[in-house]
Amino acid sequence: MSRTLILLALLGVFTCVNAHAIPRCELNGESVNPNNGHTTAGKSGVMRCVDEDGQVRRREQTLRDGRFVGPVVMVLADGERREYSVNDRGNRDGVARTFDGKGTLRKEENLEDGAAVGVQKNFAEAGHLQELHFALGRRTVLTIGYLADGALSELRCAPVTLVPQDRDVCGHAGRASEVTLYREAGKPSGTVSYLKGQMQRQTVLDREGRLVRSEELKDGRRIKRVFYASGQPRSETDFIERDPNSSEGREGTAREWAESGQLTQVSTWVGGYEQRIEQWYLNGQRKVRQQIRREGRNQERTTESFWDNGKPAAVNQERNGRLWGWQKYFSEDGVLQREEEHGERGLLLRRKRYDAQGALEREERFLEDGSRI
Known part of the structure; x- marks a missing residue:
């Protein structure tokens, strides 16, 4: 075999070994392999691993009697750092935090056996709170979005107050809120009003400031409208506001228009079913x-x-x-x-x-x- 072929063969071997590099791990000063339970059986302490070529460059994980239970720290190749704890079922449990490569806190979660519970926070690259969520029963029931100056960018409320930040904006202080939402500083995206967590009114604007959609609760009816860019109405639904858990179906009327202003369809709903549908040509x-x-x-x-x-x-x-x-x-x-x-x-x-x-x-x-x- 020629010298060139031998060198290429050796290079291939080294490349293969490098691509499948095994993390170097130690526990209480002893070398261990997390993939080999015999090396960690019955042991307790903090296992520390280093892998200069892997996606996870550094890993610190707690063992108790040979089981991975407790705090975990992981540092990824891009510098992202994750801190959390796992329970005896192997699921994340308790407070979990994620930091970016610059050390800025980007996410803070509260977890229970792997599921989000209570307050969840997302932070912007600049460090300010960007999103606040509240999880209940595996559902997100509250969302508040923030810009860097503290103005709100998003708001979805729950029927009861869940955090100090929702008291006024969600109308839990005894009066309906009046909130302007912004897509960026100085650029409103619409308005919203809540009373006791129930939406009373909403408007949605496009980037040019034109009304795109509106919604209002009036005399026990939920009225939603969609508009063309010209400002002409495009559709409207006018239904009795029902409790989400009610067995009664939707009841009311839905209408549609052409951009010319010609009414093209009216649908009437009773007891959750369409009862009557009427349509018109553009010539009327x-x-x-x-x-x-x-x-x-x-x-x-x-x-x-x-x-x-x-x-x-x-x-x-x-x-x-x-x-x-x-x-x-x-x-x-x-x-x-x-x-x-x-x-x-x-x-x-x-x-x-x-x-x-x-x-x-x-x-x-x-x-x-x-x-x-």
């Missing part, structure tokens, strides 16, 4: 009118469709999403052209065809396989 003519009825587990829907000249186009009957009963279809002049009867499972049973004047021209009956008689 009615497009669709639907009525939905419920009888036990069955849903029946009648749909009237119209041509853009206002003449009827079709009348369809459905049961549980399938055509049922007689269906009618009309020409653009509003003259009946075809009728079809559907039975169980939507199967076509009969068809009637009419001429241009609306007189019966042909009638057909259908068997289950689609053949005609």
Whole structure:
């Protein structure tokens, strides 16, 4: 073998060894291997590991009777430092902190058996508090976002006060709050008002300061509106405000508009279900009118469709999403052209065809396989 090939082979061996470098660990002055339980069995103390080539450059972990339980310190290749504790189940438990490569605290968590509980904090690179969260029952129930000057950038409140910072802004001080939110210093992103943690009003602005969305609680109804960039309304929902745990469904009206201002759809909800739907063409003519009825587990829907000249186009009957009963279809002049009867499972049973004047021209009956008689 040539000298060059030998050198390349040796280089490959060294590279391979380097890529799979094993951390150097010691416990109470003795060399140990965290991946070999025999070297740590029954021992207590702080194991310290160094790996100059690994993602985790330094690791300090507490052992109690051979088990990893208690404080942990990890330093990553980019200088990030993590401090936390693990319980006897191996899950993070207690206060956990993360520092960036410059030593600035970036995250402070309160954990219970691996799950976030209570106050959680995120800090900006400059060091100021950026986000404050409160976790309860594996859900984040409170969020407050801050800019460097202390102005709020985000606010979501809980029904009760959870931290001193939420008392005034969430309306827990006996009166509704009035808060302006900012996307950056001097650039408002909207406003929000809370009373006892319940949102009363909200506006959302785009970067040009134009109203994008609004929401208000009025006379027990939650009204939400979305706007086009021109300021014209795009959609509106007006529903009775229900307790989230209530068995009662949504009840109210939803509307949609074209940017021209033409109303294009209105949906009415009762008892959690759509009861009526109406649609219009951009020229103002009615497009669709639907009525939905419920009888036990069955849903029946009648749909009237119209041509853009206002003449009827079709009348369809459905049961549980399938055509049922007689269906009618009309020409653009509003003259009946075809009728079809559907039975169980939507199967076509009969068809009637009419001429241009609306007189019966042909009638057909259908068997289950689609053949005609």
